[in-house]
Amino acid sequence: MNSDDTRDVDGDVGVDDERLLAALRGVWEQYDPPPAGLTDRMIAAVAVDDVSRDLALLELQTDAERAAVRSDRERLTLQFSDETTSVLLHVSVTESGLRRVDGWSDPAVLAARLAQDEDEKEWTAELGEQGRFAFAGVSPGLARVRLSVQHPDGPRGFVTPQFQV
């Protein structure tokens, strides 16, 4: 290591720059660490954004399908699941004629995105407490939801079949 840049203001040879920077790195890691769960939230955000990624397909539950047929035009409830994950979606019509999609997932959702028209139109979910999420101002049409949920071994991504909003 060159020592030219390690002389301090008095001209003494000081602690090597790299050693001082490493010590600073340790200080910031100790006093301002990333928030808990940051990495998992970032993995989830990337997974739902990357449309080239194949996600596990959730199945529409038939009971819910029958319920959907019975439900009135103003409100629709759909349930999707596989062995590990369950997602409930309520679609409602707003005064402006657009749709609002309220969701709930178990395990809790980390990131979710609703897409229409071959991903031409997208809405990012606002996340609430306890696995809740919502898409506001969605236009009517065929849609699917990509979401990533918190499994014990890390985020896991899913996609729903297309459904009518």
Place this chain on the structure above:
Amino acid sequence: MGMDDGIAVRPDPGDAGDGADGAAPAETSEGTARFRRAASLFVRWRDGDTLAMDDLVRLMTPVLWHVVRAYDLPRALAEDVVQTTWLALVRKHETIKEPAAVSGWLTVTARREAWRTVKAARRADPTEDEHLEPRLPAQRSAEHEADEADTARILWDAVHQLSERCRRLLRVIAFDDRPDYGRIARDTGMPVGSIGPTRGRCLAKLRAVLHQMGFTPEEVA
């Protein structure tokens, strides 16, 4: 082309290609190892291994956190900036000319977004103080016999007596994955001082502050 973030320690992402290939083979620093691993994961992801991206996010998210927090953004905003950076990578990866330099692309993108966000936040609320992170009180041992926790506090306190610009620069550099200046200097025959003059000035100030506090850099590093 200058960086629009108040400090300039790295060229544009497009030509941040130093280090991964054509570099000296015997580099073992943590930053360089991460630089290479990031490159390898990114290439695997581009070649169709979708899960390599998860490992890349695991590897680089803590680094991006520290780079973004160097700009004194509140933690929630800093998280938004880190997320914006990752989504930019997914959407713009085709524009990255040098896949080996993906970690440099990420840190530069994060710094630009952090700088943009800082400027927007100050426009929205100009009275907001720039020192948004909590300061911890210095705990000076009269005998200067500091244990490990004390030395970290001394260094934390010292770095917060530096200018905002120096503090930001040192934090970005401390977490940047650029191969170290010393090796670049040896490889290129340039004096180290001409590669990182601002870094050198800021480290000199830090040493001076430590002296004023009654410590030597050897005691805290």
